[in-house]
Structure formats: structure tokens, C-alpha cells
Amino acid sequence: MELVRAHILVCGGTGCTSSGSKAVQEALHRELKKQGLDKEVKIVETGCHGFCEQGPLVIVYPEGTFYCQVQVEDIPELVEEHLLKGRILQRLLFTEPLTQERVPHYKEIDFYRKQRRLVLRNCGYIDPEKIDEYIARDGYVALAKVLGEMTPEDVIEEIKASGLRGRGGAGFPTGLKWGFAAQAPGEKKYVVCNADEGDPGAFMDRSILEGDPHCVLEGMLIGAYAIGSDEGYIYARAEYPLAIKRLKIALAQARELGLMGDNILGTDFCFDLHIKEGAGAFVCGEETALMASIEGQRGMPRSRPPFPANSGLWGKPTNINNVETWANVANIIRNGAKWYGQFGTEKSKGTKVFALTGKVKNTGLVEVPMGIPMREIIYEIGDGILGDKKFKAVQIGGPSGGCLSEGQLDLAVDYESLGSAGAIMGSGGLVVMDEETCMVDVAKFFLDFTRAESCGKCTPCREGIQRMREMLQDFSEGKGSLEDLDKLERLAQTIKDTALCGLGQTAPNPVLTTLRYFRDEYEAHIRDKRCPAGVCRALLTYYIVPELCRGCTACARVCPTGAITGKVKEPHVIDPEKCIKCGACMEACRFDSIILK
């Protein structure tokens, strides 16, 4: 390896790419060349660092100086100050909002300090397109250990002992699942990686695949050895082109080094992988639907049993795990089950990666030990609510999960506690909502999603979600009666009990949890014809605050129905009879004098 005096890590994850990291990287190349530093300083494009909100991110090693929101225009100064003069460029450092202090090292930023990065240990540190960098960080050591000194039974026992549970949502013990597939009779067996990440508002799996694809491949190799499989599939969303590209590169490199293919590392063990691109259907994340889709069918779930462990892909025993589950495996084998057991709680071991989004100050990808209180994630890592508004709810688990309120903030984030609160761990979406979010609207939003994604095979899901959605529509327009709330609750419970697959069984969760924790908000809609958060249009009127209005006439000019009248330089008024609530006036007003009441 060539010796250089500094490394500049530029994030190449989807978040930072969207905020312009490619151009920043090119500018760095140009500037280094111009300054004659291109031999001494190396630029590395890495996967996601997690702090997408502050992108594009640039980290300079050996010091580990963390620069955020770096723009092309900043590059000449950055190179001159940091790399020529050896001084930290203060103005690009992250400012801790609470103390207003500039923090040079990323490890000292609150966002990172509370995290335990095990699964994400390489994300943002290595170039995901270079297998050497993965190997340099002990990559494929676990595979060598497994092939050299462990029997398949040993591997399964080790995973069982670690207490690892599936990260795809349900939290089924991974070692146990492997054991079923290993014991299932049959010569041909498959392993599958579920990378269909369908939860709208989550991107953990994508970031792992983009930032450290080899750790998923290594996990799958180890799993394949344990259950006796020689062929596998990765089923990835087509909306994730960068992840798919990096997987393909990783696969080719692993094959070249004899880590994939026939006689891996000179042993009898043979295994290879195919990458399948999903074609856009949320229900394909469900394991039986996913396998139907790999087979080229419509992705409809089927009832279980038989479980995939006995009859999966093309009727053969199949073991399917989530991306993050696979990404945990090599760490456990390398460091041992005991080491892994130190993280997390008694029944929920290890860490969990969350996509923290919504109305929090710090959004991005975070990895925390299981059992951490929700409050710490939102207030310490996330640094509280945007604009210092009031916290209202946190949605965990996406369309299958639930909304928790203030009262649950001290809940431990583990499988059991979340389940007893009516939510689920889910795959890791964590959306924070503030006082301006209407919970009836949120429930409606999730039902819109599940209604569109229901495959239509069974009646409770196909018809039931539609009925629930209609009731919520009525509530959002101030119609319906308080008894309807009980009716809605009964219907939701019935769907939960009778739907065929996980989609239908969990679709009522957003409704049930909002009813449980935010019933007063439903009641306000129905009884008082009022949307407390100011979201449900039918219950709102646009109103011009006379004291704030300067009479600039901007609103009157954009109103499509001529509902706004008033003289120049005098406060205007909106005629509620004519107003169609399009919001054009509010957008046009430069003085924030139009409000919703």
C-alpha cells in the first residue's frame, strides 16, 4: 500500500450525494493537484457516516477532523488551511447547538457519542468498492475461522448463544431459524438476504449495503456453511441503484479472491450468490411473497406452514434473513457470543440501527444498544425537536408499527417493551412528530400506504383497510360519532386477528396505537370539529392576522377564486365562503400573516 500523510474521507452515501458530495470530491481532486498534494493526500469515497442531515460530510485523517456541509467553494480554503498550514478550518466544524461550541472530532459530537457502532463499524471508514479495505479491518477473518475450525453445528450453537434475533421486524431468534433449515431434509438448500426495505421513512439496510457490502456477503457465507447451502439470493429494491452497484462490485471481488464460488479458501465449501432486483411492491418484503417474486411470479404471500426452512424457494429448504441480521454475523463469530452478550438487554441482545427522521434536529442513521430509552435517542442523539417545538409522538416500525406518545418516552427500546406498548421494533424506522403533526392524519397516511400495497389476496386486509380508511376520512372532516371510535377499534382488532400475512395483521397498528394514546385528538375532530394540529383541511379556515398584514396585495393576486379582498396598504380579508383552501395565499405571503385556524 502506498504511504500518504493524510486521508480525506468524502461521504458517497445517497444522502450526501444528494447534497452534492460528488462535486465536492471533484473539487478536492482538482485542488490537491493544483497545490501539488495529490501524492501525499489520498481521497477515499466512503459509505454513509449517518449524519446525513449535515451533509456533504468530509473527514480528514489521521486527526479525524469532522467537517460538515462542505461546499465546492469551501475546498480551496479547506485544503490550504488544513493540509498546507495544518490548521483546522473552524467555520466548517459542527456546532453543538446546546453549547454553541465547535467540535473538531466526530467522536465528541453528541450525535455519535451515545452510539455503539458494531454493525456500522466500517460504514464511513472504508471505501466500499475495495475489498482490501474490508480485509484490513478484519474482514473475512470470521469466514476463515468458521471454515478452518468450526463445524456447522458449532456455528449454529454460537449464533444461538449470542442471542441474535432477526432485524427484519419480527425478531425471531436467528440461531434457531438456522437450526431448522440445517435439519430440514434435502440436498439443495438456499439462503436469502431480504434487502427489500419497504418501510417508507427508513434506510438502514440501504446504508449498510452501500457502506459495507462485504459484511453482508461474509454473513451469508457463514450462514450458508452452517445450514449446508451452496446457492443464495440477495433481493434488493430497484430504487436502490447505488446499493445494487456496490453489491455487484463486492461480489466480483470476492469471487476473484476465492472467497465466493467453488472451494472457498481451499476447502470443500462451495457457495455463490445472485442479486435480484425487486420491482416495486411492499408486500414482497414478506418472506413468502419475496420468494414468489424471485421465482418470477406475482409477489403474493402464502400461508405458513410450511415454513421456508422446510419448503421455500422452488420448494427447497430456505433460510431468509434481513440485511442487518446478516451484517451482525461476522462480528459475533469473530469476537464470540460472550462479547456480543454484553450489549443490549437480557432478551434483546446487541445493537439496533435506526433511521432517525422527522422533526428532530439531528437526523440520520444511528446505531444504539438495545434497551436504550427512547428519550435518549430523541433528545441526546437527535438533540430534541426541530425549532424547539413540543414533542408529540414517535412512530416506530413504519406501517406495521405504532405511534408512541410523551408517556412512553422512557420506554426501553427492545422487542418486548415495544411490543407491550402496541408498537413493534420493526426494521428501524423512527419518525419523530411534533405538535404540528395530526395523529388522525398520520393514521390515514399509513392506511393509504397499506391500502395501496395490499396484495388483495385475503378479504380482511383488502376490504378492512378500505373501511378503516373511510372512517378516518370522515373523522378528518369532522363527521362521525364517538361510538364510531369503538367501531373502528373493533374492526382494527378483527383485521389483526384474521388477515393472512404480516401486512394485513399489522396494518391496524398505527390506528390502534393512535386510538390508544391520542384518543383526545380523535375526539376533538369529531366532537369539536377541530384539528388541534392544524392539518386536516376540511376543519380549517385560512385567516389573515390584521396586525401582521401590510396590504401588499400579493395574496389577493394569487387567489384563484378571488376570495381575498382589501385595499392596498390595508389589511386584507378572506371570504371563507369562496375560499377553496388551496393555500396559495399562504405561500405568497412574505409577512407570515396568513394562518390556519
Next chain:
Amino acid sequence: MNCSCTNGGEGERRTAAQENIAKIIGKFQGRQGTLIPILQEVQEYLGYLPRWALNFIAQQTGIRPAKVYGVVTFYTQFNLEPKGRYLIMICQGTACHVNGSARILEALEDELGIAEGETTADGNFTLETVACLGCCSLAPVITINGNTYGKLTPAKARKIISQYRSRIRESKAECI
């Protein structure tokens, strides 16, 4: 670029296209579960999946046309109609929803004069919604032909469209 004003070559073009589709199908010969990847590649090649292409795929692979059609209509990725030159995808995921994506959608529908799922009459823009683009930290987000625009406001979204419009005008001017 060749102009397609002369309508005479329709049949010939189709034969050529069929030959290429046959090549795509040939690549997957002897493998299992290949209908979806074949459809993905054909769509990539033609831009959409016209009826004749579906029938041709059915005939070549021996899969029943009804099944091919069933698979195509099940997955949102497949289009039976051609798309506009610029495909605008508006994220309607949870993070984008709580950050006001509904207003972005309204602004774009108004700006383009089409509803979600439609294409403008001049064939320049198609407007679609998507469940999450995976850049939730930048919510609300849209992509246009794969380029991401984040932290949008209705006004910003309108401005982006007008930039694309002037780009289209410039490229037309070059042609003349």
C-alpha cells in the same frame, strides 16, 4: 440524431426491436425465475412495455400471456404507457409526509397542470409518487431522472421545474 418524422419504417423498427428482445431473452435461457429480470431489461430498452412486446415475450418464453400481464400489473416498476422525458418522483414516505410533502405534490401538480401519475401533453414531464427514496434526512425529497432534490418548499419545487423547462428550451434551440 435521426428524425422519426417519416412514419414508413414502423414495421421495420419493430422487427429490429423484436430481434433485440429475443437477444435479451436468450441471455436468460436455461435459468429459473427469469420473467421479472427479462421484463426489467426490456423496459430499460424500450422505455415502457407495449402490448406487442408483452405478447412477444410470452411467445418466446412459452409463458402464458395472461401470466406475463399479471406480473406486469402487479409491480409498480412496470409501465404499460410511455413516460415523459423527465420522470419526477415525489416521495410520499413518512418522513417526507410529516415534513409537508403533500404541499410539494400540490405545487407540482399545479405547476405542470397534471395529476399524479400523468404525463404532460408535450411529453416532457411525468409526475409520480414513491414510498421512500431513502434520503429521509433531506425530507421532503423529489428526484428527477434520478437526480435528488431535498429540503424542498413549494416555491423551490416550482423553481426546479422552471429550470428544467429552460433546459428543454435550450436543447430545442440547439436542434434548430
